[in-house]
Amino acid sequence: MNLITRWDDVPLFDSEEAEAAFWAEAAIDLRLMDASVAATTEGTESVTITLRMDPRMLARIKRLARSRYLNYQSMIKQWLSERLEEELRDR
Numbered sequence: 001m002n003l004i005t006r007w008d009d010v011p012l013f014d015s016e017e018a019e020a021a022f023w024a025e026a027a028i029d030l031r032l033m034d035a036s037v038a039a040t041t042e043g044t045e046s047v048t049i050t051l052r053m054d055p056r057m058l059a060r061i062k063r064l065a066r067s068r069y070l071n072y073q074s075m076i077k078q079w080l081s082e083r084l085e086e087e088l089r090d091r
Contacts, residue, residue: 002026007036028069037074 004010004026013019058072065072 003029005029005032007032030069030071033069034071037071 002025011022013022061076062072065075068075
């Protein structure tokens with residue numbers, strides 16, 4: 001398995017098949033993914049909250065996030081943001 005540590009290591013693909021073949025043999029370093037997520041939220045203010053959750057649900061969320069090469073907290077924030085936009089649009 002090839003570990004991708006720089007975005008420049010990801011080539012441009014001619015087809016979805018070529019991209020699928022590449023990702024079958026490669027994985028993104030979690031530090032690279034975390035740095036990318038942190039860079040997109042840089043400059044925005046955030047507040048720390050506590051959220052109680054069933055441990056089994058949290059384990060499932062973490063597995064799903066890991067399969068998508070995402071930080072689970074970032075994925076939850078993305079879900080909340082998407083749902084908020086949907087709720088506001090439906091008003």
